[in-house]
Amino acid sequence: MNPTDTIAAVATAVAPGQGGIAVIRLSGPDAEAIGRAVVVCPGRQDWNSHRILYGHVLDAGRSRRLDEVLLLLMRGPRSFTGEDVVEIHCHGGVIAVQQVLERVLAQPGVRRALPGEFSQRAVLNGRLDLTQAEAISELVAARSRRAADLAMAGLDGGIQQRITALRERLLDQLTELEARVDFEEDLPPLDGEALLLELQTVRQELLALVADGERSDSVRSGLRVALVGRPNVGKSSLLNRLSRRERAIVTELPGTTRDLLESEIVLDGVPITLLDTAGIRATQDVVEQMGIARSEQALATADLVLLIIDGSIGWTPADAALLARIPVGVPRLIVANKADLQQGPCQEPAEVSVSALHGDGEEQLIQALLGACGAADTGGMLLALNERQRDLAAAAAAALARSREVAEQQLPWDFWTIDLRDAIRALGEITGEELTEAVLDRVFSRFCIGK
Structure with missing residues (x-):
């Protein structure tokens, strides 16, 4: 990536027949000149910063209008990237967007942006810290309001502030240690127990952030929940009940579901993909056999398997056989359906009793x-580290844990500084205060083009 290039890309989703408008973003020293070359603005319109202009994009021969557009000019540093930025707002869809982008990329001095390059320039130019840039990507990808709230907490600087505060506490301790290494005879003795207590307190706070981040994965990426059971126990009815719509065909005939059906829902802020599987049984029907094979594949990749049994009949040898087919290590929950027909309490080993028909x-x-x-009780979470941030926070916590061994061995102060510097370096890599090319490549390569 050459930071002096002018880059361009579509900054909005593009799909046939979808979206009234699309935005093409340019950033770099030639952004304004390219905007002037591509968009013809009639009348006397002032090209002032943070003003919207009206015009048309013409073809290369300037004889045919390709689209009617609005142009927004934002001169640096008052822009997303900190550079001169031009946004061309054209009509949505595919063809109009493609034609306008082609006209932009045909101009000298501009190239197509790489994934995450706009956000990377914002970080390099001091407009965002690294955690805020990652939060933008998470906000765009959010599948629930809860996920969006957590992303906004990161975008507002919550993660940066928390990590920076912990890092500064460690820097304070490192300063005291280094002073003792160089000038111990001229300074009062350092309280090793108090130092160790402070380092371990920071370590515990880091571990708590890591644990919250792990619990937040379900909010960010969602869960895959497979519904399995004998034919006609009510799997499709339960899917329809949770989805609030008739996603699956429901009849009294066994074997109605012959393929894997998926339904996207959100439960208590957690996005969930429900997988309604074909009833697993012995059958000569080739199509049903294919559906059963896909059902068994879904079991292996699910975050949770709901084994649905017929509560009006109770536990059967066929249910036990299905339970045995759930892969080891995959969480499972046994649910007795048809509670409205059930006589007496839910039969063992069912853990929950429901009525897909009435909602009980x-x-x-x-x-x-x-x-x-493990996705319960995420509602009170204020901050959530992503996987990269968690790995670094865990590394910092591990470095601080080693300080206990140093203390027990009563090693000199300069030995304490080694692990302390490692912890400080890891926390700086979270926020971008310890930036390297490898860090930038690892973070922004996962972004979409246009971010």
Whole structure:
């Protein structure tokens, strides 16, 4: 990436027949000149910063209008990247966007932006810190309001402030240690127990952030929950109940579901993909056999398997056989459906009793489902580190844990500084205060083009 290039890319989603408008973003020293060359603005319109202009994009021969557009000019440093930025707002869809982008890229001095290059320039130019740039990507990818709230907390600087505060506490301790290494005879003795206590307190706070981040994965990326059971136990009815719509065909005939059906829902802020599987049984029907094979594949990749049994009949040898087919290590929850027909209490080993027809027990099922996946109690979470940030926070915590060994061995102060510097370096890499080319490549290569 050459930071002196002018770059361009579509900054909005593009799909046939979708979206009233699309935005093409340019950033760099030639952004304004390219905007003037591509967009013809009639009348006397002032090209002032942070003003919207009206015009048309013409073809290369300037004889045919390709689109009617609005142009927004933002001169640096008052822009997203800190550079001169031009946004061309054209009509959405595919063809109009493609034609306008082609006219932009045909101009001298401009190239197509690489994934995440706009956000990377914002970080390099001091407009964002690294955690804020990552939060933008997470906000765009959010699949629930809860995920969007967590992303906004990062975008508002919450993660940066928390990590920076912890890092400064460690820097204070490092300063005291280095002073003792160089001038111990001229300074009062350092309280080793108080130092160790402070380092371990910071370590515990880091571990708490790591744990919260791990719990937030379900909010960010969602869960895959497979519904399995004998034919006609009500898997499709339960999917329709949770989805609030008739996603699956429901009849009294066994074997109605012959393929893997998916339904996207959100439960207590957690995005969930429900997989309604074909009833697993012995059959000579070739199509049904294919559906059963896909059902078994879904079991291996699911975050949770709901084994649905017929509560009006109770536990059967066929249910036990299905339970045995769930891969080892995959969480499972046994649900007795048809509670409205059930006589007496839910039969063992069912853990939840529901009625897909009337909704009885639905809330208990939701809480049990989230609890089995480790996704319960995420509502009070204020900050959530992503995987990269968690790895670095865990590395910092591990470095601080080693300080206890140094203390127990009563080693000199300069030995304490080694692990302390490692922890400080890891925390600086979270926020971008310890920036390297490898860090930038690892973070922004996962971004979409246009971010």
